[in-house]
Amino acid sequence: MALDTTSLIRMNFRSSIKSRIIIGFLAFSTILTTLFAISSLSIRQSLQTDLIAQTIQEDLDSYMLRVSSNPNVIREEPISTNVVGIITTPDNFHLDLPLHYSELSEGTHILTEDSKKFIVAVNKSHKIEEQPVWGYIKYDISHMGQNNQSLLIAFGAMFLVFLLLAYLLAIYVSKKALKPLSKLASMLEHLTADTHLEPLAPHFHEDEVGKIATALDAYAQKLTDYVIRDKEFNADVSHELRTPLTVIRSTVELIKSNPNITPKELDRINRIERATKQSSELTETLLLLAREERKEHKGHERTQPGLIIRNIVAGFEPTLKLKPVKTKITENEWLQVKAPESVVSVVLSNLIGNAIKYTTEGTVHIILNKDHIIVEDEGVGVTESELPKLFDRHYRAGKSNSKGSGLGLAIVKRLCDLYNWKIEIKRNKTTGLSAKLTF
Structure with a gap:
């Protein structure tokens, strides 16, 4: 070393x-x-x-x-x-x-x-x-x-003596020659996300360093324009999606208030309501990711993952009825997380959804401990070489047989990085995988 x-x-x-x-x-x-x-x-x-x-x-x-x-x-x-x-x-x-x-x-x-x-x-x-x-x-x-x-x-x-003089002269010349470059580096180091980006080129002569400053100004302007367009797009999408989701939510509440609704119809309405809620949470979470903002509850409010997990599993009941797969929830300790419910819901929905999706037969076991949650499945699993690639965007294990865009685990990883959580996926004792989310 x-x-x-x-x-x-x-x-x-x-x-x-x-x-x-x-x-x-x-x-x-x-x-x-x-x-x-x-x-x-x-x-x-x-x-x-x-x-x-x-x-x-x-x-x-x-x-x-x-x-x-x-x-x-x-x-x-x-x-x-x-x-x-x-x-x-x-x-x-x-x-x-x-x-x-x-x-x-x-x-x-x-x-x-x-x-x-x-x-x-x-x-x-x-x-x-x-x-x-x-x-x-x-x-x-x-x-x-x-x-x-x-x-x-x-x-x-x-x-x-000549060597010493040459060394001293070299230090002096290098400082003089590199002074503009050091000045440029210093100006770039002091830039932050909140700093108003002023042009760099006016601070330098029209020499090599001045050309670099001009090129950096042009590149910074392109990035600024791109970021502005991206933020405007995210804000517009978020705003436009909230309106139809609000309409759907209010319509569902109106239908549920009908006393003549049948149990079968009520079950379907509840599924629509859960999907609407999940869409709202996903919209809010993706907006946070786009802005790279870390939103937390004020005061001592906490999110309870146990309740979220039960709602997620309930949302997958129609899928579970189509194949011999069961879910088991083990709550060893009462767990609370200082984070928005929408963020916790998106992360756990992706982990539990993948476990159910890739398990054709067996049990999906969800374990809650003091500071972490484990999701174990008995699915087809992946090879050891595929494990490091699971969080890459658009990567799908067993591409020829799987469906989806390969973005779920990439979103999970970005949310974990944003909130300083730790996510780890490894092969378990069965043929499946074990995902550990540490808060």
């Missing part, structure tokens, strides 16, 4: 614009400083070697010129005050220098002897008394390696 969190933090850091700017500055500074250090060392080494070679070659050439004019110079003057110089002849060479020096051509050479490095200048172009005279100058350049180490340390210190 800790490893996953660390990986997520790293991914978030790398994906942020600010971190990309900082990383870009640091990478650029690192490459630039490294190339500068390498080129400086190379140029210094080359210039130093060439300068020393040129100096000792000029000393040797000047000395050999004087020797060829006056042989006594060999005894009177040293070749150079800074280097070791040797004048020899081919016959006496083995007495003065190692033999491999005789193979060196005229000019300067770099040799390594006994872990030391030398620049050797060679001059073989002069004669004394018609005899060739060879001149050699050796200059120890081993100390140059130590100087290079000191220079590397200096460059390392400079590299760290």
Whole structure:
């Protein structure tokens, strides 16, 4: 778990614009400083070697010129005050220098002897008394390696300083560059459902952020228009449905007041009355869902699910008479819910209705406990892979055999989310399902 969190933090850091700017500055500074250090060392080494070679070659050439004019110079003057110089002849060479020096051509050479490095200048172009005279100058350049180490340390210190400066500069530049974007994000974060949406584009210049603000303004206007149309439609539908439902309800009451009505007719009228009541509750509940409003009773009023369940089961009596299915209500504890009766009725009607619908034979058991209701059926059930999909809109288990729009459980889930209830459906010990509604 800790490893996953660390990986997520790293991914978030790398994906942020600010971190990309900082990383870009640091990478650029690192490459630039490294190339500068390498080129400086190379140029210094080359210039130093060439300068020393040129100096000792000029000393040797000047000395050999004087020797060829006056042989006594060999005894009177040293070749150079800074280097070791040797004048020899081919016959006496083995007495003065190692033999491999005789193979060196005229000019300067770099040799390594006994872990030391030398620049050797060679001059073989002069004669004394018609005899060739060879001149050699050796200059120890081993100390140059130590100087290079000191220079590397200096460059390392400079590299760290440049890296720190680049980091500070990157932070400053990123803040300046991202300031308009941060301002836009701040304005969006402070928007709420009650906030009057003002255009964002006038607060920014006509640059990249300004284009984003303009696009957001256009998108927000489309959403606002859509929400307004949706609310107006829901309000109109709710209002128009209430009128015919009121007419039906008043007509049912008028018919029930007739003393000559038969028991069979009264039963049918009661069914119409229950359906009318259920339609009114459904209309009110769907309007709440559309507005995403949570309506609750004031004061200490409560809804009793037990009474609602009995009315729901009574409404399904005609369906239950057509197949060998029974209902059983077990009220272990008296349950009250702080929610509108219409909302509780819609949720329980869908759960009980599905249980009765998909049970071809057996018992639908409804259990009331202190804080939850369980609806168990002995129906055809669903597979384990279908369980997570039951609350999806328009999803129907066993599509080829079932009828309906697949909206019932989706509405139940939305109402549960609105009132912070918990709904859970799982397979039970029989072939059916068990739905648990926790308040």
